[in-house]
Amino acid sequence: MSDFRGQIVPRERGLATVRAQIAALEAGGRADFGVLPFGAAEIDACLPGGGLPLGRWHEIGGAAMEVETAAAPAAFTALMAAPLARRGEVVWVLRRDDLWAPGLAGLGFPVERLIQVCARDEAEALSVMEDALATVGVSAVVGEVETADLTAGRRLQLACEKRRATGFLIRRRPYGGQARREATGSAAATRWRIASAPSEPPAGEFGLGAPRFRAELERCRGGRTGAWLLEAAQAYESSAYDLEMTDVAHPLRLVADLGDRQLAPAQSTQDLRRLAG
Amino acid sequence: MRRLSAVSERAHRLGLHVGQKATDAMALAPDLVTAEAQPEADAAALAALADWCVRFSPAVAIDAPDGLFLDVTGVDHLWSGEAGLLADFRKRLAANGLPFRCAIADTPGAAWALAHYGEDGAIAPPGGQAELLKPLRPAALRFDPATWAQIERLGMRQVGQLMSIPRGPFARRFGRAAMIRLDQALGRETEALTFRRPPSPWFARLAFAEPISAPEDLARVAHDVTAQLCARLDAKGLGARRFEILFHRVDGQAAPVEVGLALPGRDAARIAKLFAPKLEAVDPGFGVEVATITAESVEPISGRQARLDAGREATVEEGLSPLIDRLVNRLGEDRVWRAQPVESHVPELAVGRARPLGKASDARPWERETPRPTRLFRRPEPLEAVMALTPDDPPTQFRWRGQIHRVRRAEGPERIGEEWWKGVIEDVDVSHVRDYYRVEDADGGRFWLFRAGLYGDAATPPKWWLHGVFG
Numbered sequence: 001m002s003d004f005r006g007q008i009v010p011r012e013r014g015l016a017t018v019r020a021q022i023a024a025l026e027a028g029g030r031a032d033f034g035v036l037p038f039g040a041a042e043i044d045a046c047l048p049g050g051g052l053p054l055g056r057w058h059e060i061g062g063a064a065m066e067v068e069t070a071a072a073p074a075a076f077t078a079l080m081a082a083p084l085a086r087r088g089e090v091v092w093v094l095r096r097d098d099l100w101a102p103g104l105a106g107l108g109f110p111v112e113r114l115i116q117v118c119a120r121d122e123a124e125a126l127s128v129m130e131d132a133l134a135t136v137g138v139s140a141v142v143g144e145v146e147t148a149d150l151t152a153g154r155r156l157q158l159a160c161e162k163r164r165a166t167g168f169l170i171r172r173r174p175y176g177g178q179a180r181r182e183a184t185g186s187a188a189a190t191r192w193r194i195a196s197a198p199s200e201p202p203a204g205e206f207g208l209g210a211p212r213f214r215a216e217l218e219r220c221r222g223g224r225t226g227a228w229l230l231e232a233a234q235a236y237e238s239s240a241y242d243l244e245m246t247d248v249a250h251p252l253r254l255v256a257d258l259g260d261r262q263l264a265p266a267q268s269t270q271d272l273r274r275l276a277g
Numbered sequence: 278m279r280r281l282s283a284v285s286e287r288a289h290r291l292g293l294h295v296g297q298k299a300t301d302a303m304a305l306a307p308d309l310v311t312a313e314a315q316p317e318a319d320a321a322a323l324a325a326l327a328d329w330c331v332r333f334s335p336a337v338a339i340d341a342p343d344g345l346f347l348d349v350t351g352v353d354h355l356w357s358g359e360a361g362l363l364a365d366f367r368k369r370l371a372a373n374g375l376p377f378r379c380a381i382a383d384t385p386g387a388a389w390a391l392a393h394y395g396e397d398g399a400i401a402p403p404g405g406q407a408e409l410l411k412p413l414r415p416a417a418l419r420f421d422p423a424t425w426a427q428i429e430r431l432g433m434r435q436v437g438q439l440m441s442i443p444r445g446p447f448a449r450r451f452g453r454a455a456m457i458r459l460d461q462a463l464g465r466e467t468e469a470l471t472f473r474r475p476p477s478p479w480f481a482r483l484a485f486a487e488p489i490s491a492p493e494d495l496a497r498v499a500h501d502v503t504a505q506l507c508a509r510l511d512a513k514g515l516g517a518r519r520f521e522i523l524f525h526r527v528d529g530q531a532a533p534v535e536v537g538l539a540l541p542g543r544d545a546a547r548i549a550k551l552f553a554p555k556l557e558a559v560d561p562g563f564g565v566e567v568a569t570i571t572a573e574s575v576e577p578i579s580g581r582q583a584r585l586d587a588g589r590e591a592t593v594e595e596g597l598s599p600l601i602d603r604l605v606n607r608l609g610e611d612r613v614w615r616a617q618p619v620e621s622h623v624p625e626l627a628v629g630r631a632r633p634l635g636k637a638s639d640a641r642p643w644e645r646e647t648p649r650p651t652r653l654f655r656r657p658e659p660l661e662a663v664m665a666l667t668p669d670d671p672p673t674q675f676r677w678r679g680q681i682h683r684v685r686r687a688e689g690p691e692r693i694g695e696e697w698w699k700g701v702i703e704d705v706d707v708s709h710v711r712d713y714y715r716v717e718d719a720d721g722g723r724f725w726l727f728r729a730g731l732y733g734d735a736a737t738p739p740k741w742w743l744h745g746v747f748g
Contacts, residue, residue: 064720065678065680065722066748069652069746069748070652070748071650071651071652071746071747071748072748073748074651074652074748075651075747075748076748078651089597097655098652098653098654098655099651099652100628100649100650100651100652100653100745101616101628101643102618102624102627102628102643102649103648103649103650103651103652103653103745103747104651105642105643105645105649106643106645106646106647106648106649107651108645111616111643112615112637114615114616115597115601115613115614115615115633116613116614116615116616117604117608117612117613118608118612118613119608119612120608120612124608128604128608131600131603131604132600135596135597135599135600136596136597137596137597138596138597138600195720195721196720196721196722196723196747196748197721198685198686198717198719198720198721199686199717199721199723201686206688207686207687207688207715208648208686208687208688208715208717208723211723211747211748212721214721235648236645236646236647236648237645237646
């Protein structure tokens with residue numbers, strides 16, 4: 001480390017101290033439940049603690065048609081929750097029972113760890129989520145609801161903290177329903193907007209490539225926002241699937257950074273890596 | 278007027294008979310000792326005897342006031358034949374000091390006739406009851422007293438005489454009910470018996486001095502009666518999957534409340550908590566005076582301890598099963614499930630629903646290499662304005678829910694045919710096929726489409742459907 005940087009270090013340290021203090025204030029004295037890193041420096045740098053915070057809940061929404069079908073958000077959530085499913089059961093609370101287990105299995109999600117619950121209305125879905133989050137042995141809970149207001153959000157957060165479970169709330173509008181006013185504030189740790197993105201099959205091959213998603217981190221407590229192109233690289237491969245394996249790569253692979261600064265072509269992942277590294 | 282309702286063997290020898298006036302009997306036998314008839318006690322004793330008879334056959338029906346029917350179909354081999362069964366039955370009954378008569382026949386009617394009027398211990402060979410019935414008195418056929426009296430009046434003293442009368446005149450003269458009795462005895466008509474269900478030994482009861490009706494009282498009673506039963510289950514190391522509380526009201530009605538558990542349990546506090554929300558639906562009417570609880574599906578369970586150093590699996594179950602119970606009892610059994618593979622090529626049949634804590638199925642797991650959608654619509658949605666270059670090509674453009682999608686990439690077809698080996702062979706048609714394509718539109722949306730039917734049949738051109746979305 002050179003001398004002139006030596007003057008900057010104390011300032012950076014000061015910043016880090018302030019950040020830590022702010023984080024402690026925001027957490028309200030809660031314990032840190034750890035993070036789930038994506039394994040890509042660009043994404044992990046935006047998230048507090050270097051990964052998706054566990055013991056919190058995350059909001060995932062779709063775009064355009066997906067507001068009603070919520071297929072891309074569901075696929076993306078299953079990919080994010082797959083590492084958690086290795087640690088315990090995953091409860092998926094639905095309003096419509098159109099979630100199809102073979103599809104999740106193909107993405108690499110361990111479906112034998114999945115319990116599906118079909119709730120009759122919005123309030124029931126939220127209360128089932130709360131109940132499941134506070135249960136020993138449940139590592140993640142996914143709920144498909146229209147929206148969660150501030151009170152519901154706080155309740156979810158309290159339930160998450162009881163057993164360190166992680167919640168995923170997929171925002172999904174009932175078919176043909178009118179758009180309700182979106183909740184203004186939110187207790188979610190992160191808020192994502194997920195859309196399918198055109199896939200890129202390997203050169204010389206026909207058909208579709210591995211599923212790709214455009215993921216926008218719209219809001220992140222104690223972190224920064226960002227937008228990325230991610231690929232479920234191990235989807236539809238049998239080799240990548242072993243429940244006993246604990247140390248495996250995150251099922252989502254970064255393809256490109258779509259943030260404000262750049263418009264990098266899809267091939268330049270390695271360049272980005274080099275820049276970041 | 279007092280009449281004799283039963284007589285001992287000695288009294289019978291003295292000429293006394295059932296239905297005789299008590300005064301006449303006293304005149305015939307001045308030292309006669311009588312006791313008040315107790316029909317309720319008789320019925321209870323008969324019920325107890327019926328429960329005792331379960332050792333010979335699981336299906337025992339009470340024939341009030343003094344008979345029992347045992348369905349011994351398929352159990353006689355345990356005594357190496359019906360003769361052995363009957364001998365053992367007689368020996369054990371005699372050891373209890375009970376006077377009895379019994380017979381075995383194909384039909385309950387014939388068995389009744391032989392036991393009451395035939396030779397004691399008769400065994401009618403299969404299909405041979407008619408011969409044995411012929412010499413018996415018509416009363417053996419369980420006619421109602423009026424019919425019986427008329428038959429006797431006409432001078433018919435044997436069943437055989439009745440059997441020789443043509444059916445038409447018989448029914449006209451003695452009525453349809455008499456015809457049915459004859460047919461039942463001969464096996465031409467089936468007879469329904471009400472078999473006694475052995476009562477669950479897992480039963481507890483709470484009675485109150487004053488009828489209760491307040492909701493909080495019901496909740497407390499539900500807890501107390503559950504605790505009573507659970508203490509007994511605990512002492513035997515058992516647990517039950519299903520509990521039912523009956524609130525017996527003052528007006529004789531009973532309101533049932535039932536809960537089910539994912540794993541057998543006996544934790545009274547937990548079970549009472551499951552009952553609590555359901556008690557709102559109980560209408561106590563003018564008050565509840567007795568509450569009873571029964572446990573079903575009782576199985577041994579080990580007294581698991583929630584220890585920190587316990588195995589991981591045990592902890593998972595301890596935490597999960599109460600959650601599953603709460604959800605199932607609140608939402609209903611069909612709303613909580615674990616998806617389970619079913620070996621079927623038809624997509625909508627490939628997923629079965631299993632109980633969340635049940636055993637994993639042995640079916641082959643879904644193939645992970647063939648892409649399948651994240652969301653599968655229960656009813657495929659029709660596609661409009663589908664354009665394809667050639668009949669076998671995937672579409673280049675389609676409209677779904679009012680929106681045009683231009684296909685950029687496509688995979689397929691994957692032909693899925695009818696499972697002809699499962700249905701009626703006549704209904705199978707080669708045109709019942711679906712060609713599935715996985716397509717991606719210009720925005721990256723991935724869809725699972727299929728074309729139903731084949732080209733070439735002008736009457737039913739193939740149609741395009743959207744079955745699922747990959748996301």
